[in-house]
Amino acid sequence: MLSHLDFEQSIVELETKIEELRHLGDAANLKIAGEVSRLEARLDRLLRQTYAKLAPWQKVQVARHPRRPHCTDFISGLIEGFTPLAGDRAFADDEAIVGGLGRFRGLSVVVIGQEKGADTDSRVKHNFGMAKPEGYRKAQRLMAVAERFGLPVVTLVDTPGAYPGVGAEERGQAEAIARSIDVSLALRVPVVGTVIGEGGSGGAIALAAANSVLMLEHAIYSVISPEGCASILWRSGEHARDAAEALKLTAADLLHLKVIDEIVPEPVGAAHRDPATAIRHTGDAIEAALKPFLALDGPALKARRREKFLAIGSQFLI
Amino acid sequence: MNWLTNYVRPKLRALVRKPDVPDNLWVQCPSCEQMVFHREMEASLHVCPNCGHHLRLPADRRLAILFDDGVYQTIELPRIEADPLKFRDRKRYGDRLKETRAKLGADDAIRVAHGRLGGIGVVVAVFEFGFMGGSMGIAVGEGLVRAARLAVLQRAPLIVFPASGGARMQEGILSLMQMPRSVIAVQEMREAGLPYIVVLTDPTTGGVTASFAMLGDIAIAEPGAVIGFAGARVIEDTIRQQLPAGFQRAEYLLDHGIIDMVVHRHKLRDTLIRLVDLLVNKRAADVVPITAHGDPSANGATRPNGADRTGEPIPAERSHDHRPRAD
Numbered sequence: 001m002l003s004h005l006d007f008e009q010s011i012v013e014l015e016t017k018i019e020e021l022r023h024l025g026d027a028a029n030l031k032i033a034g035e036v037s038r039l040e041a042r043l044d045r046l047l048r049q050t051y052a053k054l055a056p057w058q059k060v061q062v063a064r065h066p067r068r069p070h071c072t073d074f075i076s077g078l079i080e081g082f083t084p085l086a087g088d089r090a091f092a093d094d095e096a097i098v099g100g101l102g103r104f105r106g107l108s109v110v111v112i113g114q115e116k117g118a119d120t121d122s123r124v125k126h127n128f129g130m131a132k133p134e135g136y137r138k139a140q141r142l143m144a145v146a147e148r149f150g151l152p153v154v155t156l157v158d159t160p161g162a163y164p165g166v167g168a169e170e171r172g173q174a175e176a177i178a179r180s181i182d183v184s185l186a187l188r189v190p191v192v193g194t195v196i197g198e199g200g201s202g203g204a205i206a207l208a209a210a211n212s213v214l215m216l217e218h219a220i221y222s223v224i225s226p227e228g229c230a231s232i233l234w235r236s237g238e239h240a241r242d243a244a245e246a247l248k249l250t251a252a253d254l255l256h257l258k259v260i261d262e263i264v265p266e267p268v269g270a271a272h273r274d275p276a277t278a279i280r281h282t283g284d285a286i287e288a289a290l291k292p293f294l295a296l297d298g299p300a301l302k303a304r305r306r307e308k309f310l311a312i313g314s315q316f317l318i
Numbered sequence: 319m320n321w322l323t324n325y326v327r328p329k330l331r332a333l334v335r336k337p338d339v340p341d342n343l344w345v346q347c348p349s350c351e352q353m354v355f356h357r358e359m360e361a362s363l364h365v366c367p368n369c370g371h372h373l374r375l376p377a378d379r380r381l382a383i384l385f386d387d388g389v390y391q392t393i394e395l396p397r398i399e400a401d402p403l404k405f406r407d408r409k410r411y412g413d414r415l416k417e418t419r420a421k422l423g424a425d426d427a428i429r430v431a432h433g434r435l436g437g438i439g440v441v442v443a444v445f446e447f448g449f450m451g452g453s454m455g456i457a458v459g460e461g462l463v464r465a466a467r468l469a470v471l472q473r474a475p476l477i478v479f480p481a482s483g484g485a486r487m488q489e490g491i492l493s494l495m496q497m498p499r500s501v502i503a504v505q506e507m508r509e510a511g512l513p514y515i516v517v518l519t520d521p522t523t524g525g526v527t528a529s530f531a532m533l534g535d536i537a538i539a540e541p542g543a544v545i546g547f548a549g550a551r552v553i554e555d556t557i558r559q560q561l562p563a564g565f566q567r568a569e570y571l572l573d574h575g576i577i578d579m580v581v582h583r584h585k586l587r588d589t590l591i592r593l594v595d596l597l598v599n600k601r602a603a604d605v606v607p608i609t610a611h612g613d614p615s616a617n618g619a620t621r622p623n624g625a626d627r628t629g630e631p632i633p634a635e636r637s638h639d640h641r642p643r644a645d
Binding site for chain 2: 162163164165166168169170171172173174175177178179181182185186201202204205209221222223224228229232233234239242243246247248249253254257259306309310312313314316317318
């Protein structure tokens with residue numbers, strides 16, 4: 001059963017109809033084939049129209065779509081010989097953060113990302129992509145490996161946020177996030193970060209203090225979830241739609257604010273309709289973003305990264 | 319250097335300044351609810367004489383009780399123009415800003431000052447919790463960057479007093495970006511080889527904790543201060559359990575190894591002076607004599623038996639006794 005979003009009702013109806021027709025007639029039946037291609041053309045038009053003008057709240061839903069490709073899908077699609085590395089060497093291995101060594105378009109790289117999981121078991125295993133301190137400390141350790149061997153770092157951001165729990169606080173959640181940002185900003189190797197789904201607050205920036213920050217067309221990136229923002233500022237979670245609007249969390253908004261560097265276009269009807277294409281496009285964009293940084297030396301990479309973040313928002317200061 | 323030109327005499331200003339509650343000469347302690355005469359509360363540095371609760375301090379008061387003779391110079395900081403996101407919840411952010419600025423006579427939630435602490439030049443950044451919950455937006459992040467740059471320029475230690483609910487939601491993603499920006503400020507201090515001390519005050523939460531506030535060379539907290547990343551209510555909703563006693567309080571963090579010490583406000587100035595002296599005057603010959611003043615408890619301060627991690631120095635003859643917890 002294909003899960004669908006509320007604004008996709010007519011799209012899903014069309015998709016079901018096409019599927020039924022395909023099932024019904026054999027390929028030889030020209031009448032059915034003609035009907036199918038007619039409906040497909042209509043579906044394509046409808047998808048293009050709908051997805052070209054998604055409201056922020058709709059983007060939030062698309063970014064969280066359960067069938068949207070997740071971190072491990074991107075890794076298996078883009079990284080050859082991926083070799084996961086585990087643990088923070090102090091407390092545990094946090095599987096909300098997946099990372100390791102691998103070859104990306106011919107280059108040895110360190111990949112670090114948040115994985116939400118795709119079914120009940122894997123969601124629990126990955127804690128829905130919400131990392132604890134040990135996850136961020138694992139990320140720091142992997143960044144240190146990259147630094148030691150001069151490997152570029154590729155990060156894939158997809159998290160509702162850092163995990164809010166007693167143990168996480170006791171083990172220094174805030175320090176772990178702060179230190180990840182610190183380590184990332186000090187790296188003398190290229191860092192390219194991509195928000196592939198949900199860029200949730202501190203948990204996201206811990207992996208996104210990068211030389212170049214990319215964002216998928218229908219991904220979101222925000223200081224707080226629309227639900228959290230609504231419950232604080234409107235004192236009611238029901239205003240999440242308004243909060244999504246106000247927070248300016250879409251890729252287009254963030255590019256306009258100069259917080260991200262590039263938008264990676266998604267296939268018609270978003271990444272969950274054609275994950276392979278979405279992943280390939282993302283790979284192309286990461287490769288292109290990485291290229292100019294490969295020519296720079298360590299101090300320049302670090303200096304450029306810091307200048308980039310220092311410049312963010314400065315247009316609003318007087 | 320024209321941003322250095324705003325010289326003030328805060329002590330004089332504090333004298334002529336109207337008290338926050340002009341009609342009320344009595345202050346109620348939010349913890350024990352005892353009514354305390356306002357002069358007595360001020361004399362005790364806003365620590366309840368009855369129960370020891372540390373009340374929140376306005377930024378200018380914090381600066382006045384910290385610096386030698388209460389003398390310091392604030393630097394002018396850039397402010398944000400209007401409203402970067404045109405953010406509107408139940409109220410326009412632009413209006414909220416305007417009202418808060420008018421009410422507090424401050425441009426944003428941070429003040430940066432420099433002056434002498436125990437005779438040593440220091441730069442201090444203080445959060446104004448009364449300004450939209452001390453939330454960190456572009457101007458606050460910029461204030462921290464400027465504070466670090468001033469400290470580097472003066473070859474001075476930087477002391478930061480956060481008091482903040484976290485990121486300023488009304489500035490959306492731009493407030494999140496203050497996390498890396500403030501971390502860069504810390505890195506500039508580190509690269510200049512200068513001390514960066516954080517004094518965590520009530521409350522320090524969210525994106526503020528998860529950036530510059532947890533990266534101090536030395537981390538001090540005031541007693542009872544709430545310090546954490548996630549809000550207690552959010553955690554309760556997630557785990558559906560009652561939180562342990564003292565959760566996210568300064569003492570709890572000390573026990574979990576997150577901070578170096580919990581220091582009573584009456585001892586804070588002395589502790590900071592000693593730390594700064596040890597980190598700056600690395601040989602005894604460098605030491606400039608300190609004149610004691612200002613702190614009501616500075617004279618004859620004795621260390622309660624067995625109480626370490628309170629910022630009190632351990633006497634030399636028993637300094638091998640690392641973690642005495644006799645009481």
